[in-house]
Amino acid sequence: MPRPRRPAADPAPTPETVRLTGVGFGYAERPDVLRDISLILPAGSFHFLTGASGSGKSTLLRLLTLSERPTEGQLILFGEDATAVTARDRPGFRRRMGVIFQDFRLLDHLSVFDNAALPLRLRGAKAADYRADVEEMLAWVGLGDRIGQRPTALSGGEKQRLAIARAVMSRPELILADEPTGSVDPAMADRLLKLFQSLNRQGTTVLIASHDEAMARRSGARLLRLNDGRLAPAPATAAA
């Protein structure tokens, strides 16, 4: 069965997927959203980013997806300086990531299938090459019988599963997820956690922003805790 492949131009994984050094970010009306963030996500690591609502978790993810630019410090992604990345270079970084948004960001005019296949399609893959792969993933997340429907016909949990399927479809090097289990029942949350763990075992670096510290501890991942825009020392997890 034909399988989607990563673009040939993608460089080999680097020992450090993410390195932030003294990163800060803010707006004119709130200059200290993030302060002095320094962290390293080694390639193949699994981290949970926890913190209270408004602590800066989503903002940190937006910096990593290059949707925002640090106001201070340095951001290294995949071994390259991405602090002041240009519009021309941004897609190259983003194609190595899979992003799961808190609000799903599904395209309502596309079918469930086309939403899941979006990253592959944007990389120029042929539908015949990825059809089986996408169908298999959708079946796995429990959307196999919803494949031709629009996202508007899905429940919140189903939308979340579709958003996750889309993010991992291209087998990215780095997965960034913002509250990826916020809209699903505990059983599905565990199943999705297993999905992230499986991808991580394949070498994918995973960073999940979640307020659910219990799940974070269960996952065995390392914990990063944001407190009022600063990275606080976090207790070791069971597995760590």
Place this chain on the structure above:
Amino acid sequence: MIRWSNLFGPEMAAVRAGPPEQALLPRDGAGERWLAGVIAVLCFVACLAGLGALSAERAAGGWARELRGEATVQVRPGVGETGDAAAARAAETLAGVSGVEEAAAMDRATAERLLRPWMGDAALADLPLPHLVTVRLDPDTPASALVLGRALAEAGIDATVDDHSLWRGEVERSAGTVTLLALAAFLAVAAATGAAIVHAVRAGVEARRTVIETLTLSGATDGAVAWLFQRRFALLAFAGGAAGTGVALVLAGGVRFLGGGEGLSPALPLAWGDLLILSPTPLVAATVALVSARLTAGRALLRLGAPASAG
């Protein structure tokens, strides 16, 4: 590559066959049907303006050609010479001038026939009429009024030569003005088309902001997203342009058919082949849309995609 099911466990539900790929941009996100209608109307007007310009240019060209091929000479008889004899002598002189195909004295009966519709029978009998010579000039190398006047002077004939240059100049100036006006109308319509497309693309980019963000965060380049807008609006303009051109063709063809061999009307000649000049209109509309959408979407994406860096 390892299968998903091998990675994560058994499948949760059966798979239904997937649908064909759908367009990445939502349809009619910014009143695209309205825009297609506007483009159709603009192209229809542009086609009529173009046909009008061509027809006016043809008519003026024909009239000028006719005037350029003729001259009229008014002869004043000498002492002891009748008017008819002076006119006959002038015609004979002019017939031998290079650039003249034919020269003929106009007899009184012919002159009266020409004047009768305006003067009536009663007045004509006592009216002193000028003695005229009509001259048909060689269309390729017509003799000038100066040459004709000099030949008559050398033959001792007192005459005034009118080569219709005054009237011809007015006709040509009028035709040039009509053509320029039609061209200006065409350009105004093209500019209006561009402006409508620019407005629609801007609205489209804003209306699809979330879609664009999702696409770019999924790895789409700005160029690829701009191309989605370019293709969408170019196809839209082509369809609208084709509809407007089609209606204009049917209308012009109908009028041409009713006009018979003379074109739109005896005053506005148009050949069937002239209708072909309308055929590139949809392509021109699509090109205007392509360029407008590229520039507008490129600027809008730059504004949308620029990461915030306030601090």
